[in-house]
Amino acid sequence: MAAGTVGEVLEGSDDRRAGASNKITLRLKIRRYNPEVREDSWWDEFEVRMLPNDRLLDALHEVKWRYDGTLSLRRSCAHAICGSDAIMVNGQNRLACKVLVKDVAPKCTVEPIRGLPVLKDLIVDMEPFFAGYRSVLPYLIDDGSEPDTERPQSPEDRHRFDDTTKCILCACCTTSCPIFWGDEGYVGPAAVVTAHRFIYDSRDVAAGERMKILSDKSGVFRCRTTFNCTEACPRGIQVTKAVQEVKRSILFDRF
Amino acid sequence: MTTFHTYDAVIVGAGGAGMRAAIATSDQVRTAVISKLYPTRSHTGTAQGGVCAALANVEEDYPEWHAFDTVKGGDYLVDQPAALIMCGEAPRDIYELEHWGLPFNRTPDGKIDQRRFGGHTRNHGEAPVKRACYAADRTGHMILQTLYQQCVKRNVRFFNEFYVLDLLMNEGRVAGVVAYELATGELHVFRAKSVMMATGGSGRMFKVSSNAHTLTGDAPAIAYRRGIPLEDMEFFQFHPTGVYKMGILLSEAVRGEGGILLNSEEERFMERYAPTVKDLAPRDLISRAIFQEIKEGRGVGPGKDGVWLDVRHLPREVIEEKLPDVTEFARLYLSVEPTKELVPIQPTAHYSMGGIPTDENGLCVTGPEETPVPGLYSAGECACVSVHGANRLGTNSLLDIVVFGRRGGAHMAEWSKTVDHVALPGDPESFTRGLIDPILARTEGVPPVEIRDRLQETMYDLAFVVRTAEGLSKMKGILDELKTQYAQVLIQDKGKMYNTDLMEAVELGFLLDNAEPLVVAALAREESRGGHYRDDFPERDDERWLKHSLAYREEDGSVRLEFKDVKLGTYVPMERKY
Numbered sequence: 001m002a003a004g005t006v007g008e009v010l011e012g013s014d015d016r017r018a019g020a021s022n023k024i025t026l027r028l029k030i031r032r033y034n035p036e037v038r039e040d041s042w043w044d045e046f047e048v049r050m051l052p053n054d055r056l057l058d059a060l061h062e063v064k065w066r067y068d069g070t071l072s073l074r075r076s077c078a079h080a081i082c083g084s085d086a087i088m089v090n091g092q093n094r095l096a097c098k099v100l101v102k103d104v105a106p107k108c109t110v111e112p113i114r115g116l117p118v119l120k121d122l123i124v125d126m127e128p129f130f131a132g133y134r135s136v137l138p139y140l141i142d143d144g145s146e147p148d149t150e151r152p153q154s155p156e157d158r159h160r161f162d163d164t165t166k167c168i169l170c171a172c173c174t175t176s177c178p179i180f181w182g183d184e185g186y187v188g189p190a191a192v193v194t195a196h197r198f199i200y201d202s203r204d205v206a207a208g209e210r211m212k213i214l215s216d217k218s219g220v221f222r223c224r225t226t227f228n229c230t231e232a233c234p235r236g237i238q239v240t241k242a243v244q245e246v247k248r249s250i251l252f253d254r255f
Numbered sequence: 256m257t258t259f260h261t262y263d264a265v266i267v268g269a270g271g272a273g274m275r276a277a278i279a280t281s282d283q284v285r286t287a288v289i290s291k292l293y294p295t296r297s298h299t300g301t302a303q304g305g306v307c308a309a310l311a312n313v314e315e316d317y318p319e320w321h322a323f324d325t326v327k328g329g330d331y332l333v334d335q336p337a338a339l340i341m342c343g344e345a346p347r348d349i350y351e352l353e354h355w356g357l358p359f360n361r362t363p364d365g366k367i368d369q370r371r372f373g374g375h376t377r378n379h380g381e382a383p384v385k386r387a388c389y390a391a392d393r394t395g396h397m398i399l400q401t402l403y404q405q406c407v408k409r410n411v412r413f414f415n416e417f418y419v420l421d422l423l424m425n426e427g428r429v430a431g432v433v434a435y436e437l438a439t440g441e442l443h444v445f446r447a448k449s450v451m452m453a454t455g456g457s458g459r460m461f462k463v464s465s466n467a468h469t470l471t472g473d474a475p476a477i478a479y480r481r482g483i484p485l486e487d488m489e490f491f492q493f494h495p496t497g498v499y500k501m502g503i504l505l506s507e508a509v510r511g512e513g514g515i516l517l518n519s520e521e522e523r524f525m526e527r528y529a530p531t532v533k534d535l536a537p538r539d540l541i542s543r544a545i546f547q548e549i550k551e552g553r554g555v556g557p558g559k560d561g562v563w564l565d566v567r568h569l570p571r572e573v574i575e576e577k578l579p580d581v582t583e584f585a586r587l588y589l590s591v592e593p594t595k596e597l598v599p600i601q602p603t604a605h606y607s608m609g610g611i612p613t614d615e616n617g618l619c620v621t622g623p624e625e626t627p628v629p630g631l632y633s634a635g636e637c638a639c640v641s642v643h644g645a646n647r648l649g650t651n652s653l654l655d656i657v658v659f660g661r662r663g664g665a666h667m668a669e670w671s672k673t674v675d676h677v678a679l680p681g682d683p684e685s686f687t688r689g690l691i692d693p694i695l696a697r698t699e700g701v702p703p704v705e706i707r708d709r710l711q712e713t714m715y716d717l718a719f720v721v722r723t724a725e726g727l728s729k730m731k732g733i734l735d736e737l738k739t740q741y742a743q744v745l746i747q748d749k750g751k752m753y754n755t756d757l758m759e760a761v762e763l764g765f766l767l768d769n770a771e772p773l774v775v776a777a778l779a780r781e782e783s784r785g786g787h788y789r790d791d792f793p794e795r796d797d798e799r800w801l802k803h804s805l806a807y808r809e810e811d812g813s814v815r816l817e818f819k820d821v822k823l824g825t826y827v828p829m830e831r832k833y
Contacts, residue, residue: 069747140356
């Protein structure tokens with residue numbers, strides 16, 4: 001990544017308000033699909049002028065707002081925490097709000113994430129993804145006691161599952177997984193990450209139940225450890241490591 | 256083709272307030288939660304620093320101290336009984352979230368850890384106190400995930416990507432809502448005994464904002480168009496530390512952990528404005544201090560319109576363990592390495608203190624006499640209880656959504672058990688058809704981006720941290736022009752499936768209907784209080800203005816103002832020093 005200096009960044013940012021420019025050209029090639037218009041997908045190309053530190057999401061907005069209002073995508077927070085705008089950028093899953101124009105210019109290819117049915121342009125059907133999430137009992141199951149204050153948990157116990165609490169359910173990992181592409185029944189890495197978050201939480205008592213679910217034929221052993229998921233995660237979660245930890249616990253731990 | 260549904264309780268919005276309410280209603284009455292997003296995309300998830308409760312896990316603390324800070328922080332426009340409820344019930348709600356699995360950071364002895372936050376003090380202002388419970392700098396993310404998990408556990412019925420566009424009333428009671436299904440373009444009428452509006456904020460009316468693109472004041476606008484007044488809309492919070500020019504929030508937790516603000520001379524200027532709590536003064540004070548520094552020529556950046564946030568002196572482990580996300584925002588979006596370099600920031604439009612007026616149970620109340628609207632509830636940022644008064648303290652928004660989401664949900668469940676459905680009004684979807692059909696049919700007009708850009712730029716220039724009669728009057732004139740243009744808003748997508756072009760055009764109309772009450776009430780309020788600062792009336796004026804504003808939409812589209820008393824209590828308004 002070409003890191004600009006503070007001065008450069010500020011110059012660029014100020015231009016945004018002033019309307020002046022040291023803008024650069026970004027040529028976007030976007031895979032389109034709209035069953036109301038035609039049966040198969042097609043490619044459209046757009047050339048936009050953007051500031052180097054603008055987000056790819058800003059460039060897609062530029063297209064939508066100034067060139068083609070029919071371009072459809074999901075987005076909300078625009079700073080990589082809501083998980084709405086997972087797309088494939090030059091063949092890799094990314095959040096559109098976490099890619100800077102300067103890192104993909106002068107041209108980049110944008111497609112919907114793979115393995116989920118495309119509904120329109122960059123919008124996919126998220127339901128199979130959330131079905132995987134729901135299948136792993138994605139909530140704390142406690143021992144039934146009702147203490148008056150908090151359940152104690154040591155900082156070490158808390159740290160044990162810290163990484164997997166970061167998941168924003170964007171589906172970047174699951175839709176980068178070749179096993180998931182071939183078999184929508186596979187729960188996928190995001191569901192395993194969710195299970196991991198509870199299995200290693202000292203306050204939870206249902207690890208055995210979750211591991212039983214994940215040892216099923218559509219469960220965690222479908223994973224072939226390609227590390228696509230870890231590379232795709234915009235939150236920097238060690239997804240493959242979490243999957244391997246769950247596998248190992250199923251094989252060696254007594255629950 | 257319109258589809259009809261019948262529920263007891265319908266909740267509009269699936270952020271923290273909506274989902275907390277759904278947990279309270281779903282095992283009591285037939286409940287539907289309708290959101291234009293997927294629930295986990297809601298803006299609650301972006302809250303970073305913490306949620307306050309006087310648990311006294313780290314330092315001596317009491318709910319009463321918290322209530323005092325809330326009232327003083329709100330510049331005495333807070334309804335004090337509501338603040339006492341919120342701060343008194345805070346520990347209960349925090350423990351509940353913990354029992355539901357929220358992964359709070361822990362003290363060495365295994366309790367929920369707590370840290371400092373702006374405006375939260377020990378013993379009525381003596382010194383900052385450690386009151387904010389937190390999960391690294393993703394507390395809101397963990398609250399949103401935990402509440403969603405609990406909804407999944409309870410099989411709560413969600414209608415995701417359904418956009419509510421109208422509130423149905425009959426015989427003075429709530430009859431339901433009308434929603435537009437994004438996937439198909441079809442309308443759905445939801446008949447209900449009670450409706451809770453919980454759609455969050457409206458910060459997208461300003462050019463520089465921490466708010467998501469989707470925060471367009473939907474619920475306030477829908478209610479306003481149906482004759483419900485909006486309370487205290489002139490009070491908008493401008494958070495001091497937004498990413499320079501982008502507005503993305505850099506949490507107050509940065510200063511809670513020891514970060515400081517510097518001007519162009521690298522002077523810690525907050526020592527002059529708030530000698531006791533310095534960089535942990537409430538947000539309105541700091542934003543104004545920043546504007547003052549800029550005005551006196553000590554701003555940074557090419558436009559000299561920002562200041563520095565400095566964390567270079569903080570221990571590496573504090574930055575990496577307690578502020579990881581915030582640090583990454585600086586690295587990613589500014590290419591700045593905060594452990595070694597100063598981070599340029601500037602105030603960003605963050606939070607609407609005003610909204611749909613409610614009582615302490617989330618029930619909507621109108622007029623100076625607070626007449627209830629049976630069956631209509633609201634909670635979270637789009638509501639005005641009012642616990643935040645003229646300026647919300649950091650962390651109190653997350654507390655607001657869990658306390659009043661729960662209380663509102665419980666009350667609407669009880670109400671829904673005791674009444675029958677009121678009949679739907681005739682032709683229930685006609686208002687909604689009148690909203691969207693002309694936009695779809697229009698073949699020439701003004702693109703939404705032109706109207707939205709001008710709205711955001713002018714609101715930023717004329718109705719932001721520093722306001723004047725001249726600027727606000729000018730803004731009012733611009734809004735009249737923009738409304739005329741909006742009547743001719745033109746979109747390109749005429750299809751039915753995922754027509755986000757149409758959705759954004761509707762959102763823009765909602766933003767205009769939030770901006771106008773804000774500007775009219777701000778022009779009327781000839782004083783400075785909390786987030787509302789008038790350069791031409793720089794002092795607070797309790798004699799004339801210790802009162803809430805209520806903005807009504809008149810038949811001709813103009814705004815009519817009423818006022819109602821503030822519910823005072825033991826805290827007598829005094830000068831606000833920190």
